[in-house]
Amino acid sequence: MSLKNTKRKALSISAAAAAIGLLAGCGSAPTPAAAPTAAGPVTIDVWGWDAESTPNVVAAFNASQDKITVNYVLQASLKATQTNFRNVMESEKDIPCYLPGIGPIATTLVNGWAQDITEYVEPIKDVYSKGAQAAAQVEGKFFGFPAGPSATFMMANKAVYDKYGLAVPKTWEEFVSTGKELKAHGVTVMNLAGEDPSTLLQMSQQAGASWFEIDGDKWKVNLQDDATLKAVNIIQQMVDQDLVSHQTYQDRPALYSYFDSGQLATVPLAWWSMAGYQTNFKASLGQWEAVDVPQFKDAKEFVSSGMADPGFVPVGCENPAAAVEYAHWVASSKEAIEAGRNKKTGAIGVPAHLADVSTYTEDVVPDKIFGAQPAAEVGKVIAKAQNAAVGKFERGPNYDAWFPEMQDQWGKVMAKQITLKEAMANVQTFITKDLDSKGIKYEVSK
C-alpha cells in the first residue's frame, strides 16, 4: 500500500493490463473466448478508483460482446475502496464481482474476501508470467488474477551529478558515500517521505529478505533477518547523516517543486510515475537520466524490487466466470490496450504480468523528462528492472494491520526518535500480537 500516487498508479496499471494486447496480437496467447463464460447474459459490478482509463476499457469490453455487462463502480480512492469494500463484505449486500488489488493476496484471503478462481484461471494461466501467477496464488490455488510487479529503477538528475563531478552510484554502499559528497553542496541524494516506508520494503526485498513464509499450518515471521538488516543499515546511515530529504507526498506541489529544484539527485521510481514527474517538472525537464537501481555490494546477480497486489473475485459474487472473463479480456486483448491508452500522454502501460516486457517499454517513456537519453535506452532500463524484479514478496496474513504501524515507526525513524532496527523490532512485536488476537498460528524465526 505505497502512498506514492495510488490514483495514477491505478490508471497506469489498467493501461498496463491492457498493454498485453500487443502480445495477444502475436497470436501466441489464447483468445478471450478461451476463457470460461457465464451462462447467459449477466451484469457484474466491477469496482475501481481510476476515473480516466478504466471507464473506457469497461465501455470497450461491453461493446465487444453481449454475454456480460460490466457496471463500473467508481470509488474515490484506494483508501475509500478498502473502507467501502470492508463495509459491503460485512453487510453481505451489493458485493462487487471484481476488484483491482487492494492488498497482498494472503491478507485478502485471511480477511475472507477472495474466492477460489482456480478452475477459471487454470485454462488461461500460460498467458501470464510465472511471477504473475505466483503473486495470485496461495498454496497452489488461484485466489487472485495474475498480476506482475512494477519494478523499481532510478531517475538521476545528470546535471546535478555532472555539476559536482560525481558518478551516479551503482551500489547502495556507493549511494551513501555519494550522498555525503552531495550533502556538502546542499543536495540530498534521495527523498524518504516520513509517511511512506515503501523504500524499506523494496530494499529489503532486493536484499533477499523473507518477512513471512508459510511453514505447514503456521506462518514464519522474521522482520529482522540479515537481508533486512542490510537494507536497514543503508537507510540508517542516510538518515543519521542527513543525506536524504523528507518531503511528504501529501503536499505534492511542494514535493514536485523540491524534486525539480536541483536539490535532489536521484529518484527511485516505477514506470507508472514517470508521466506525473514530466507533467509537474519545469526547470529540470531534460536533465534526468534513467539508471539501474543500485545493488547491494555482495549481490550475486542484478536484482530489482517490485510488489504486485492481484485483483480478485470477492466471496459472494455469483458470477466468478464472468468476472474472470472480464479480467482476462482487459489483460489480453488488443481492444483493451487501445481503450486504456492515456488520453493526455498517449502512453500505454507496461504489461508487468509478462515474462519479458522489453518490446513494450519504449512506448511508456514520456518525451520530455529524459533529455539526451533516447526513449529506447530508457525503455531498456525499465525492461531490465522489470525482468529482474524479485517475484513474490510475502507480506503475510495481516498486512493491512501492520502496514499503518510500520508507517508510525518509520515516521519516528525519519524524525530520529528511534533507530530503524528498533522500529523493525516494534513492528514485529505488533505483528505477533495482532496474529495472537486473530488466532493465527505463527513462529518467529531466527
Added chain:
Amino acid sequence: MSSTTQVRESRGGRTKGPARQSRTKGSTASPLLSWRSMQRIKGASFTWPFVIGFAVFTLLPVVVGLAQSLYTSKTSGLGFGAATVSFAGFDNFARGLADPVFWESMLRVSIYAVVIVPVTQVVSLLLALLIDAVQRRVANKFRLILLVPYMIPGIVATMIWIYLYSPVVGPLTPVLNFFGLDVNFFSGSMIWVSIGNLNVWGSIGFNMLILYGALQAVPREIFDAARVDGASEVRIALSIKVPYVQASLVLTGLLSIIGTLQIFSEPTLFRSISPETITKDFTPSMVIFNQAFQVGNLNYAAAQSIILAAVVGIASVIIYRLTNKVES
C-alpha cells in the same frame, strides 16, 4: 369583514355545537382520544422526520454496535479458513477499558480540548459581540462570511489549509518571512497549533451564529437604560450581554467539546505531514477507524465506539452540571 374578525369567529366557532359535534363524531378525531391529545399528536408529528432520522442513523447503529461488541471473531492455523464468531460478553469492553493506546489518545484530545474549546468560545463570543454592535445590514454580510468555513467539509478545509501552510508553495510562509518570522507549520512542534487554528477557523462561524442569535433576543431597552446610566459599550457587553447569553455559551461549549473529542479528519490528513507526531492512534476516532478498517476487528472497534460515546456523554453531563451550578 377584516381578517382579524374572521379569525376570532373561527376560534369562537370551535366552542359551538357543530364544532363540538365534529370532535366527537367527525372523521378527524378518534373516539378514544380527546381533542387536546389529538392536537398534541399533530404537533409532535412535526418532529417525526427528525425522530425517524435519529432512530435510524443514531439509535439503531448504537444498538447494532452494542450487539457487535459482545462478540469476537477468530480464525486458526494460517488464518485462511472461515472465522469462528463466538459470544464474548464484555471482553471487548474490558480490553477497551484497559487499552493504554486508546486512553492515551483520549488524554491527548482532552488536553487539546482544554486549550482549543476556550479559544473557540472566546473568539466566537468576541465576533458575535462585534457583529451585534454594528448595523444589521453590515452584520448580515459578516455573519455570512464567518459562516463559510463551517459550510466547508472538514476534509476539504484541511486540504485548503495544508496548501496555505505549505512552507514551499503556501502563501503564509513568505508573508511571515517578510516580518522576520521563520515558522514551519508542518514541524512536529507546530502541528498542534496548525490543527488548532484550522479547528477554530472551522467552528467559530457556527458558534458565533448561535451566540449572535442569543444576543438578538436580549431586550434592547436594557442597553438604553445602561447607556443612560453612563455605562460604556465594553461594560454593557461584559455586564449585560455576556450574562444573557450564558445558556448559549454552555450549548456551544458542549458542542465544541463533543466535536473535539471526536476529531478525525484533520489529524488523519496531517498524519502524512508529521508522521512522527500524528500516529495512526493519535485520537480515539483514529484508533477506532484503524481497528475497524485496517486491523479488521469490527467487534472491538464497536466496543471502543461505545466507550467513546459514554466518555463524551459523561463529560457533557459534568460540564453541563458545573456550568448550571455556576449560573445558579
